Amino acid sequence: NAGVTQTPKFQVLKTGQSMTLQCAQDMNHNSMYWYRQDPGMGLRLIYYSASEGTTDKGEVPNGYNVSRLNKREFSLRLESAAPSQTSVYFCASSEGGGRSTDTQYFGPGTRLTVL
């Protein structure tokens, strides 16, 4: 099992450009998440998908859109990149179901720089 995979690993954009970050999991998990991590900080939730067909905003959703393409895949789109979106982006998945014991498994991250 590959677990959670993310593409690309690195990306440099110019202000105003758009791009989509891809995430896939092979653990048959119901829930998927997108986080951003800024230097010296913990992770902040951008969007999550509790189950296939549903998406909800997290703590910092502005400037992003998501698509839960199917149970395996959850993509994050930046429509018009801004320097403030320079960050490391992590995708995660979990079994879900609203259980308090739910454990999240993380991808390797995408390091995005917006010039």
Added chain:
Amino acid sequence: GIQVEQSPPDLILQEGANSTLRCNFSDSVNNLQWFHQNPWGQLINLFYIPSGTKQNGRLSATTVATERYSLLYISSSQTTDSGVYFCAEVIMDSNYQLIWGAGTKLIIKP
């Protein structure tokens, strides 16, 4: 909202030393988790521990829910323990949103 504070922010130790990392919460503990982020950025879940004590090899964690804190103990540190340790707590009215502390950066010197 829930506030999660970790201390110390940085810790430098020699290989073989023991360490204690602390996590304080502003609200009731529902789903407390500890994570390790290695120097290459990979995040690994270490413990789910809303209360009590758990051990996994050289690592153990204790959460005192009534006093709203959790401790992560690392014994006989190895250089591979280096990285950033995060604690995170779930919001009571949302089973999906984890609130993360800023982390403790641990450097183990050979």
